[in-house]
Amino acid sequence: MSNTDTEQAGLIEAGRLLFAGSADFFAAAPSLGVLPPMDGVEIAFAGRSNVGKSSLINALTGRNTLARTSHTPGRTQQLNFFKIAERLTLVDMPGYGYAAVEKAKVEAWTELIHAYLKGRANLARVFMLIDSRHGLKSIDTDVLDGLDKAAVSYQIVLTKGDALKKSEMEARIAGIQAAIAKRPAAYPEVLLTSSRDDRGVAELRASVARLLAERGA
Numbered sequence: 001m002s003n004t005d006t007e008q009a010g011l012i013e014a015g016r017l018l019f020a021g022s023a024d025f026f027a028a029a030p031s032l033g034v035l036p037p038m039d040g041v042e043i044a045f046a047g048r049s050n051v052g053k054s055s056l057i058n059a060l061t062g063r064n065t066l067a068r069t070s071h072t073p074g075r076t077q078q079l080n081f082f083k084i085a086e087r088l089t090l091v092d093m094p095g096y097g098y099a100a101v102e103k104a105k106v107e108a109w110t111e112l113i114h115a116y117l118k119g120r121a122n123l124a125r126v127f128m129l130i131d132s133r134h135g136l137k138s139i140d141t142d143v144l145d146g147l148d149k150a151a152v153s154y155q156i157v158l159t160k161g162d163a164l165k166k167s168e169m170e171a172r173i174a175g176i177q178a179a180i181a182k183r184p185a186a187y188p189e190v191l192l193t194s195s196r197d198d199r200g201v202a203e204l205r206a207s208v209a210r211l212l213a214e215r216g217a
Contacts, residue, residue, distance in 0.1 A: 015205025021085030030078040042089040047129030049095025055195040132158035155187040162194040
């Protein structure tokens, strides 16, 4: 086994142990004025409202009901904070881009998201969830532009990967890697996941474990 393989195996085990620990909801913030104090390393999950974000968070933590799932897009209307193994804060952000929600509410969510991203000094990375069947849309690239401008590190995580054939997966990943190659805040590795069959979940946990190790947490 090469050194790279050994390192990855160690990170996968570290990620498994991290998310096998406690995972508890501890705060919700519908506005900036009620954000919990910054404490330790924080990561956030963002994406369009029908991207499967809650399902992936549940798969990541091995808990079926940690994050609320709904057949109605736009259900998450606030920043939800979870403490993972007393080592990490995971933030479930409001989904964006759901046209059926009234315009004023969409604008309020958007303002909350951008203000949070710019003002959270302990935010280590945003995991940007993109539906693998559709790839990057203009509404996603608008969010990426904001992250680049705010100098917030982000990593693209493709969801619903079980819906693609192998050749489609490879093409989708290559296309997104090319699209983010010159973006200053983008982490170069693109992960493909599926909460339905758990593919890529171990690698996503490993990516979080690597981030914690880099931060000495």
